[in-house]
Amino acid sequence: MKDPRIFDMDHADxxxxxxxxxxxxxxxxxxxxxxxDIAPDQVVVAAGIGQAAKLPHYMKCHxxxxxxxxxxxxxxxxxxxxxxxxxxxxxxxxxxxxxGGNHFLHxxxxxxxxxxxxxxxxxxxxxKGQASPTSFVGMKTPTSPEGVFSExxxxxxxxxxxxxxxxxxxxxxxxxxxxxxxxQAILHKGYALVDIFQPCVSFNKINTFKWYKEHTYxxxxxxxxxxxxxxxxxxxxxxxxxxxxxxxxERPVFEDHLAPxxxxxxxxxxxxxxxxxxxxxxxxxxx
Amino acid sequence: MNVPRRGTxxxxxxxxxxxxxxxxxxxxxxxxxxxxxxxHVFASSEYMSRVRGxxxxxxIRLGSVPVRGLVDRIDVLVALNGGxxxxxxxxxxxxxxxxxxxxxLGDEFASLGERFVPVxxxxxxxxxxxxxxxxxxxxxxxxxxxxxxxxxxxTYFAERFGAKSPDVVKGNLAVAEKGFALGGDLLRRGVxxxxxxxxxxxxxxxxxxxxxxxxxxxxxxxxDFCTGYPMSPATGVLTFLVKNADRFxxxxxxVEDEIAAMNMAVGASYMxxxxxxxxxxxxxxxxxxxxxxxxxxxxxxxxxLAQRPGPATGMATRTEQADLELALYSGHGEFPRVLFAPGTxxxxxxxxxxxxxxxxxxxxxxIVLTDQYFTNTSYDIPLPDLxxxxxxxxxxxxxxxxxxxxxxxxxVSPRSVPGFGTGLVGADSHEHDEExxxxxxxxxxxxxxxxxxxxxxxxxxxALPPTRIGPEDADILVICxxxxxxxxxxxxxxxxxxxxxxxxxxxxWPIAPExxxxxxxxxxxxxxxxxxxxxxxxxxxCETGRRADASVRTWKGLQFSVEEVRRGLAxxxxxxxxx
Ligand SMILES: Cc1ncc(C[n+]2csc(CCOP(=O)(O)OP(=O)(O)O)c2C)c(N)n1
Ligand code: SF4
Ligand SMILES: [Mg+2]
Numbered sequence: 024m025k026d027p028r029i030f031d032m033d034h035a036d037x038x039x040x041x042x043x044x045x046x047x048x049x050x051x052x053x054x055x056x057x058x059x060d061i062a063p064d065q066v067v068v069a070a071g072i073g074q075a076a077k078l079p080h081y082m083k084c085h086x087x088x089x090x091x092x093x094x095x096x097x098x099x100x101x102x103x104x105x106x107x108x109x110x111x112x113x114x115x116x117x118x119x120x121x122x123g124g125n126h127f128l129h130x131x132x133x134x135x136x137x138x139x140x141x142x143x144x145x146x147x148x149x150x151k152g153q154a155s156p157t158s159f160v161g162m163k164t165p166t167s168p169e170g171v172f173s174e175x176x177x178x179x180x181x182x183x184x185x186x187x188x189x190x191x192x193x194x195x196x197x198x199x200x201x202x203x204x205x206x207q208a209i210l211h212k213g214y215a216l217v218d219i220f221q222p223c224v225s226f227n228k229i230n231t232f233k234w235y236k237e238h239t240y241x242x243x244x245x246x247x248x249x250x251x252x253x254x255x256x257x258x259x260x261x262x263x264x265x266x267x268x269x270x271x272x273e274r275p276v277f278e279d280h281l282a283p284x285x286x287x288x289x290x291x292x293x294x295x296x297x298x299x300x301x302x303x304x305x306x307x308x309x310x
Numbered sequence: 311m312n313v314p315r316r317g318t319x320x321x322x323x324x325x326x327x328x329x330x331x332x333x334x335x336x337x338x339x340x341x342x343x344x345x346x347x348x349x350h351v352f353a354s355s356e357y358m359s360r361v362r363g364x365x366x367x368x369x370i371r372l373g374s375v376p377v378r379g380l381v382d383r384i385d386v387l388v389a390l391n392g393g394x395x396x397x398x399x400x401x402x403x404x405x406x407x408x409x410x411x412x413x414x415l416g417d418e419f420a421s422l423g424e425r426f427v428p429v430x431x432x433x434x435x436x437x438x439x440x441x442x443x444x445x446x447x448x449x450x451x452x453x454x455x456x457x458x459x460x461x462x463x464x465t466y467f468a469e470r471f472g473a474k475s476p477d478v479v480k481g482n483l484a485v486a487e488k489g490f491a492l493g494g495d496l497l498r499r500g501v502x503x504x505x506x507x508x509x510x511x512x513x514x515x516x517x518x519x520x521x522x523x524x525x526x527x528x529x530x531x532x533x534d535f536c537t538g539y540p541m542s543p544a545t546g547v548l549t550f551l552v553k554n555a556d557r558f559x560x561x562x563x564x565v566e567d568e569i570a571a572m573n574m575a576v577g578a579s580y581m582x583x584x585x586x587x588x589x590x591x592x593x594x595x596x597x598x599x600x601x602x603x604x605x606x607x608x609x610x611x612x613x614x615l616a617q618r619p620g621p622a623t624g625m626a627t628r629t630e631q632a633d634l635e636l637a638l639y640s641g642h643g644e645f646p647r648v649l650f651a652p653g654t655x656x657x658x659x660x661x662x663x664x665x666x667x668x669x670x671x672x673x674x675x676x677i678v679l680t681d682q683y684f685t686n687t688s689y690d691i692p693l694p695d696l697x698x699x700x701x702x703x704x705x706x707x708x709x710x711x712x713x714x715x716x717x718x719x720x721x722v723s724p725r726s727v728p729g730f731g732t733g734l735v736g737a738d739s740h741e742h743d744e745e746x747x748x749x750x751x752x753x754x755x756x757x758x759x760x761x762x763x764x765x766x767x768x769x770x771x772x773a774l775p776p777t778r779i780g781p782e783d784a785d786i787l788v789i790c791x792x793x794x795x796x797x798x799x800x801x802x803x804x805x806x807x808x809x810x811x812x813x814x815x816x817x818x819w820p821i822a823p824e825x826x827x828x829x830x831x832x833x834x835x836x837x838x839x840x841x842x843x844x845x846x847x848x849x850x851x852c853e854t855g856r857r858a859d860a861s862v863r864t865w866k867g868l869q870f871s872v873e874e875v876r877r878g879l880a881x882x883x884x885x886x887x888x889x
Binding site: 035036063064067069072077080083084085086087088089090093096097098099100101103104105108125126128129133278281282283285290291292294295296297298299300301302304305306309310 | 514516517518522526529530532534535537554555556557558559560561562563565566567569570573574575576577578580581582583584585599600603607693694696697698699700701703705727728729730732733734735736737738739740746747748749
């Protein structure tokens with residue numbers, strides 16, 4: 024157990040709007056890491072682009088801020104290069120489910136030991152309020168003045184269908200519970216999705232703090248996260264949406280099966296190529 | 311008929327058949343047997359974008375001195391099926407001998423008269439017990455004709471299929487025996503008389519193709535990570551690394567798209583891996599945002615860009631040199647990069663290795679440009695030199711005060727990776743401060759961008775000058791880049807002019823400073839390239855101020871032949887220099 028303040032930045036210039044749910048997600052994350060006794064130099068936070076994706080700049084960690092939509096690709100590769108480094112992939116709903124949608128699908132299939140925390144605010148915050156893949160039908164935005172026509176993605180249902188090894192939902196308004204869910208995700212072996220409902224006070228007037236409070240509830244002991252069908256039924260509940268661990272299953276971890284890690288887990292940067300062996304190989308194969 | 315024919319010193323054999331008939335197997339076998347028999351050997355295949363049917367071919371040249379260029383001349387054509395395509399048919403001349411089975415070909419070659427020699431390959435395969443092995447019958451027939459011992463075939467099949475499938479070895483050999491007898495018969499009847507001296511021994515030689523040379527060069531450069539999405543003609547490098555991942559400890563993955571491939575390479579590089587992406591033009595286009603990311607994050611990445619004709623899907627299994635500008639200008643914003651375009655297999659090995667070295671030292675992308683022709687061409691080369699030491703990743707340990715993007719005179723900031731030391735290592739796609747945090751400040755931006763671009767000066771100083779083949783004081787320079795080198799060399803040699811030299815650019819960016827003086831000295835500059843718009847000529851004009859006097863170009867989808875370049879050069883010489 025560490026003091027969460029070890030993750031505080033002395034001079035970060037936070038550009039989130041006052042009252043934004045992103046602050047609570049950051050707070051929950053620092054606490055989760057501290058409670059798991061993880062130090063800033065033991066975690067890489069990989070992000071894409073968006074308001075949510077600014078998060079790694081606002082905490083002490085190995086901060087990797089890549090391209091819009093690509094955090095999961097970069098994060099997967101980091102595990103391929105160093106399987107024992109904790110790697111989180113953080114970003115918004117647009118980042119992860121829109122621009123990065125294809126990587127979302129295939130990362131779930133691969134199951135790297137990456138923790139995917141998605142700030143789902145149902146809108147594009149950074150670019151000032153356009154519709155996102157999770158915006159509700161009918162939501163009026165500058166790019167959908169008549170209201171959004173397409174149906175929203177249900178990220179947790181999608182992840183369960185694809186066989187994700189850990190699928191949970193959280194609400195930023197509850198820092199304690201969000202922190203607990205994050206801890207479970209970090210301790211899980213394999214890919215873990217935590218879709219976090221996050222009010223955007225500036226641009227999403229539908230899914231407000233109050234709305235989320237009224238439309239969510241926590242799963243209790245009666246739900247078996249090992250039961251995929253039950254999990255899927257829960258994931259589709261719409262009137263009141265369940266929070267907590269929806270689904271979990273044991274699956275082999277992607278990076279563990281890669282050629283370099285069959286015998287030991289030394290990160291690639293610590294390894295050396297045996298040039299004599301390469302020469303022997305060339306001589307034999309191409310003589 | 312005598313081979314080599316008068317006026318030539320090597321034999322050009324072409325084998326064609328439908329996809330699925332095993333033309334590739336014959337090529338693989340013939341090349342190994344020819345090398346074992348002490349010949350220098352060259353093989354290049356061309357194929358249609360289909361899995362069955364059609365007509366594919368391979369050209370094999372055998373010589374007592376090294377042979378490395380594609381020629382139009384066909385001394386012996388072996389047709390495994392009918393429906394020979396014009397790119398082969400039009401090359402049959404009055405000295406070409408065609409071998410084939412009338413049962414398969416009907417009277418397709420009737421007009422050739424005696425120069426069509428019926429050889430019952432099908433029957434041989436049937437009698438050997440497996441009619442799908444006509445390719446083996448043909449290969450064994452050729453082996454006999456060119457004086458290779460039957461024992462070499464036994465060794466080949468045993469090594470190829472080995473202990474795992476003794477039945478396959480037996481089946482192949484049964485057919486090979488019949489085919490070998492057919493070849494002996496051709497010799498006895500005097501249909502073919504072969505007089506090819508054996509090569510003088512030149513030390514240990516290996517035989518491999520362009521994909522293998524790139525992949526082995528990557529391993530020699532330290533490559534330990536590879537992501538790709540299948541796309542001809544770049545897939546060979548990916549499958550090579552998959553196949554050999556265990557032995558060399560390479561993390562390889564076929565990913566969902568080329569966007570992922572490049573972003574994964576950047577993520578892996580950030581963690582200290584030495585990544586390779588292998589792709590063709592269409593995939594490379596998808597990688598361009600990620601390439602730009604590598605530029606600003608200063609993560610070493612190497613891309614193998616195997617060109618094929620565009621735009622768009624273009625001609626999937628054909629060749630072109632039209633992605634020089636794509637490689638040079640891809641990715642938004644400005645950042646330094648290196649582009650190699652190997653002309654020989656030796657260069658494919660050494661320059662891919664160098665691409666890794668420069669990428670790591672300068673923390674920037676390096677691209678190796680090949681093409682379909684190059685990846686599917688093989689010949690014998692000396693065993694490449696390998697250093698004893700494992701490649702240097704150029705990393706420093708991060709202390710508590712470590713900042714990733716420190717100012718430095720040559721622009722290269724000491725690079726660490728997460729976990730190496732206790733310091734935090736950042737990376738940012740935004741313009742950033744020394745610690746890699748996004749921070750909008752115009753002075754900072756000016757400084758950071760200038761520092762990154764300063765690395766270009768070092769890269770330019772280290773750029774490989776073009777290779778001159780021919781007299782130092784040549785008045786006429788025939789310039790080429792990438793895969794065409796051996797072809798242009800052979801074409802220029804065949805012109806027999808003492809005033810002409812070839813100048814080959816194996817590094818096409820940065821252009822070495824020496825190029826300017828070399829071009830300025832020449833009275834005439836001709837550029838030979840496999841594209842329609844003259845991309846290297848344009849680049850050389852920008853970089854050296856020298857405009858080409860004429861050019862020889864092709865964009866039909868097939869590689870230049872020696873004869874074609876010779877004709878093209880003769881023509882431009884006529885129009886400019888006069889004779
Ligand atoms: C290739 C590319 N396209 C578009 C953008 C512009 N862009 C940046 S963030 C963003 C959407 C942000 O939405 P989300 O991911 O939901 O994050 P939020 O700001 O809501 O937290 C867009 C469209 C970009 N940076 N890169
Ligand atoms: S725009 Fe919305 S999501 Fe972004 S900081 Fe403001 S409230 Fe938060
Ligand atoms: Mg959003």
